[in-house]
Amino acid sequence: MVTSLMRKTLGVTCLGLSMACAAPAAMAVGDLLETPARPTELAPHRLLNDVAVAGDRIVAVGERGHIIYSDDQGQSWTQAQVPVSVTLTGVDFGTEREGWAVGHSGAVLHSSDAGATWELQLDGIQAARLAIASQEAEIADMERRIEDAPDAQKEDLEWALDDLTFALENMEADLDIGPVNPFLDVWFRDAEHGFVVGAYGMMFHTKDGGRTWQDWAPRLDNPQNFHLNAITEVAGGALVVVGEAGQIHVSVDGGETWERRESPYPGSLFGVLGTGRVNEILAFGLRGTLLESTDLGRSWTIVNTGSTATLNDGFADGDRIVLGGNGGAVLTSGNGGATFREYLREDRQGVMGVVPVASTRLLLVGEGGVKHADAQGKNLQ
């Protein structure tokens, strides 16, 4: 009853053509990277992992290759044409029309029509080959350094070489299985320059709108290959990546070089935001943890959120900050993050992304799809 009501109010259309909603004839199951997402009115009601804004359009991505977009502040949604059925994890628009989405099986999708249609630009096999090639280059480089190095340093370098070789073996073993690892987030500066980050320290960079990609992982100080969970740009132009085990990496030169910051928190960070003020960063993750820095991560304060929920994503708009988390947690601050108020939504479903709509209202995405909420996160309707 509830779902059918929601379906009505959300007014889903399948590519605007009712025919596309009809059941297709049963086909043999294929690889998820080769199976287009099924047009379905269920898409706005299933897990959505991220949401982005492209001009006036809201675009959300989720499980089974679902990408949906809305031009009326989330009242009605249209399902995009997507060539894969993998779980998608992140979406970002470099311009109003040029957007990228990432997900499992190393999928990177690109749209140049503001999210209506998508094409596959990179998959896990290609990504793994790129990573292996750069790893091999690094090993060759290391071998040269060992040859040239004075004896005293040789032993240390040999250890480093062992680590590199071991990591290479892992990559090759993974590639034998297939495109195993997921990307977890994406950020694009414009129509050309962007980064994707993911599991086990994966990171790739493009300078040509995704036509070619470079393995960027070696540029981060992440020897244990921890997951990289999120990437964003903060006011002032610095880039920040956060990840597993409290990792925080910052780049002030457009991503060419990265510095690892000391983190006051050893647990995983799942999201990162700029507050809109120059060099200010909010990083957050497990157990209601929220870290705040005003100096690009050189020093941090731990903000008491009063929450124990894992915090996933949100937005900051002046003094207003809203964060969504697991178990239906929505944290709001009206004073730039000095204090937060936690609201636990009745459905207790995880919130993976929040965008502000209609001045005070919120559009939430996450477990169970799209939800309309008031400024505190309480369900509307």
Place this chain on the structure above:
Amino acid sequence: MSNPMHDKGEHYLTTPKAEPFLERLIFNNRAVILVLLTLLTLFLGYNAVKIQPDASFERMIPLEHPYIINMMERRHDLENLGNFVRIAVEVKEGDIFTQEYMETLRQLTDEVFYLNGVDRSGLKSLWTSNVRWVEVTEQGFQGGTVIPDNYDGSRQSLEQLRQNVLRSNEVGRLVSDNFKSTIVYAPLYEKDPETGEPLDYAEFSRQLEEKIRSKYEAQNPNIEIHIVGFAKKVGDLIEGIGAIAWFAGITIILTTLLLYWYSRCIAGTLVPVFTSIIAVFWQLGTLKLLGYGLDPYSVLVPFLVFAIGISHGVQIVNAMAVEAAKGFDAVTAARLAFRALYIPGMLALISDAFGFLTLFFIEIDVIRDLAVAAGIGVAFVIITNLVLHVLIMSYVGISKGGVRHVQNHGEKQDRKWRLMSYFSHPGVAPISLLIAVIGLGLGLYYKQGLKVGDLDQGAPELREDSRYNQDNAFIIHNYSTSADVLVVMVETPEEQCTQYNVLHAMDALQWELQNTPGVQSTASLADVSKIVTKALNEGNWKWYAISRNQTIINASIREAPSGLINTDCSLTPVLVFLEDHKAETLRTVVERVEAFAAANSNEEHTFLLAAGNAGVEAATNEVISKAKDMMLLFVYGVVSLLCFVTFRSVRAVLCIVIPLGLTSVLCEAIMAVSGIGIKVATLPVIALGVGIGVDYGIYIYSKLEKYLLEGKTLQEAYFETLRSTGKAVVFTGVTLGIGVVTWIFSPIKFQADMGFLLFFMFLWNMVGAIWLLPALARFLLRPDRMVAKARAAK
């Protein structure tokens, strides 16, 4: 073909001239035969009382259907999936977080723990240690039992409990969404692991009522207990069979009163009742000897046997009273009655039996058992009615009151019959036909809404307002579960059931089905793998997917519920929860699964339909749909053939069969309008209704033909027909109707449906024979040609 009887205006069937061999055999050895029949009665009666209720699940399902064959072959790998009871303990005032409620729940959980048949290791309630909350922390997981370790009933520990419940993932499963009830979930053993004894459903259900429901509702007036599960349902069904005994008593009393009103003779009342009961004893005793029990379907057969016995017995009483009125003594009257009735009586009973035989087209054991039981019963009625009844009557005779009743009522009756004879009048007959055609049209129109399968919510065997279905509605309403489950079995080579390709294909099937109308949700190992993979990645939803890495998959399903993987990992089910169990829903879903299975079954994984209650229903519906037309064709074929052989005239066959056809159509229309689907219980009604209903036509037409051949006009001939047999025919219809009408009050829904429909068919077929048959005769019969033909034959 020459027949010497016809030229005398007597029908060869109804009035054989000579003493037949059978008559001599029976009447010359009256004492010996009575003694033999008494001994037989003692022997079979002794066995009859030992017969036991038996609600075997297997006999109620179409064992030859491929779905059921698939299910039965794999039932040992599936058994833990279906057999459990859920006991919802609802609090009336307040919520569950009170000391009193939790104390009641604790005691109740302990009590369930010790019930015989409960698989204790799988028992789940807020109070069992397997119900835990889990939280991700920097170091990994932390968790504990939902009931805090130091629980003492204080406000503080109740608040702790509330928090634990919230993070336990059990809201919607063990705890209702509104926190006003919780569930005690008890999986059951099909067989006692120590003794190997099969679970006694009736006893288990009784214990649930006594030790759980009554006890705790009395102990804590602020709670209400709701119990659902297959075991409880079967228990309630067996209980329902017991209620039938009351109906038997009521039926016998009603019939006896009616018989007395009809005959005004004590002997003429008690002897048919007595001999019909004897027939029931013989039938039950024989069933027992053949190893049958009484299931909810065959328990109805004794009523039919009794009613058929009475309705034919009435013909004997009637005939004897007429002969006695002529001044014959008891023995001679009995002899003449026997002589007049043994051929049409046998013919009618044989046609009944053929009606039952058509039930063999339905490949479901209970229905075939019903056919066997009814066949045996009718065969016995031939003996109890035509031999035992006649012989007893030859000793006791019809009382003077009874004879006077026959003599006195002649004239008053005649006026009534005179009026009714106008049904064959050339002015009235077209009106009757017009009404019949309109009725047929309406019937055909409404019959379009006729559905296959069960249409109501909840357990279709029981009434919608039954305790069980109310409990079921409560649980559906308060918890995220559906009672209609279709199980698709996924078979793989040994130790391969958790391979990525298997989970991936299962997930694809589930997505296909979630996009199918009528599907509420689905569940399988693939879901377990996704949700645990997510949990293993610190609860991050971005990891909610089946990993391509087998090591991760294996880690993710290590704790999977045992029902989702069989012992050698070669079978894993996909559970499909449906919104209802309507036939269209089932068909749509099953068609999707079949198309998917055809495209995706290979050496890695085979998709097989079907288990679960919805799977069984889908198979049953298919069997029923297939059997329906075959059965109708056969039953009408047999009845028409029988009539043709008897009367040697297509026109006669039409006169008799058209009213039956009208009744069948109207019956289906009534089913459609009153929301009764074609199902295991209602399909036999059509065969029984037609098989037994044709009797009226045979009795009426045989008399009508006799009087026409005597040269009477149609209306005159019909008047004479009504005078001689009209009363018996009406009475037969009424007794048959009474025999089944009490079922309407059965706690078992399908018995009520059967009773209602049979009641309609028995009565309406009688009306059809008396009202429509003469009107049809007006248009179809050519009396002058019939006479000419009979003369020519001479």
